[in-house]
Amino acid sequence: MLKRTLIFVSLLSLFSCNKKLSEKEKVAYISTGKEITQATFNELSTNLMAQMKLGGPMQAIPFCNSEAMPITKKMEEKFNVSIKRASDKLRNSENKATERELQIISDYKSALKNNTELIPIVEINKYKNIQFYAPIIIDSKCLACHGKLGEELNVKTDSLIKTLYPEDVAVGYKVGELRGIWSIEF
Numbered sequence: 001m002l003k004r005t006l007i008f009v010s011l012l013s014l015f016s017c018n019k020k021l022s023e024k025e026k027v028a029y030i031s032t033g034k035e036i037t038q039a040t041f042n043e044l045s046t047n048l049m050a051q052m053k054l055g056g057p058m059q060a061i062p063f064c065n066s067e068a069m070p071i072t073k074k075m076e077e078k079f080n081v082s083i084k085r086a087s088d089k090l091r092n093s094e095n096k097a098t099e100r101e102l103q104i105i106s107d108y109k110s111a112l113k114n115n116t117e118l119i120p121i122v123e124i125n126k127y128k129n130i131q132f133y134a135p136i137i138i139d140s141k142c143l144a145c146h147g148k149l150g151e152e153l154n155v156k157t158d159s160l161i162k163t164l165y166p167e168d169v170a171v172g173y174k175v176g177e178l179r180g181i182w183s184i185e186f
C-alpha cells in the first residue's frame with residue numbers, strides 16, 4: 001500500500017515537471033513519513049523497554065549504545081529512506097543536527113511555547129530530495145535516561161551514560177519538552 005501510494009505520487013510528479021511539491025504529494029509524503037517514524041519509534045521503544053524490564057537503565061543504556069544505530073539502519077533498509085534523530089542537545093554526536101534541522105527544532109520549540117500544534121513538515125532539501133521532519137517529545141518513559149540529574153535520572157545511571165558518551169548533554173528534560181526531531185530523506 002505504502003509503495004503503491006508513493007509510486008502513484010512519483011508518477012504524478014513526473015508529469016508536473018516542477019520542483020515544488022504539490023499539496024497532494026505533501027499529504028502523501030507526510031502520511032508515509034509518519035508511518036516510518038511510528039514504526040521506527042516502536043522498534044526502538046519495544047526493544048529498549050524489554051531491556052529496562054530485564055535490568056533497568058544499567059542494562060538498557062549499553063543496549064541503546066550498541067543497538068540504536070543498527071535498529072535504525074534496519075528500518076532504513078526496510079523503507080528505503082535515510083532516518084535520523086537529530087537534536088540540539090546531543091548524546092551521540094552522530095545525531096548532530098544540520099543548520100536546517102536546527103531551524104526546525106527552534107520553530108517547534110516556539111510552537112510549543114505558543115501552545116500551537118507541532119505539525120510534520122515535508123520539503124525539497126538542498127540535494128533535491130524529499131525530506132520529512134517531525135517532532136520527538138519527551139514522555140515519562142524517557143526520564144530515567146534523559147531527565148533531571150538527582151531526580152528521575154540517578155547518579156549511577158548518569159555516570160554510565162557519561163562513560164559511554166563523555167560529551168552528553170541530553171539530560172534535564174521534562175515531560176512534554178522537545179527532545180529533537182525525526183529527519184527522513186526519501
Ligand code: HEC
Nearest residue numbers: 060061064065068085087090091092095141142145170180
Ligand atoms: C535506557 C536509557 C534511555 C531511555 C529510557 C531513553 N533513551 Fe534516548 N538515548 C539513550 C541513549 C544511550 C542514546 C544514544 C544512542 C546512540 O548511541 O545512538 C539516546 C539517544 C536518543 C536520541 C538521539 C539524539 C541524541 O542525542 O543522540 C533521541 C532523539 C532520544 N534518545 C530520545 C528519547 C526519547 C523520546 C525517549 C523516551 C520515549 C528516550 N530517548 C528514552 C538512552 C535512553
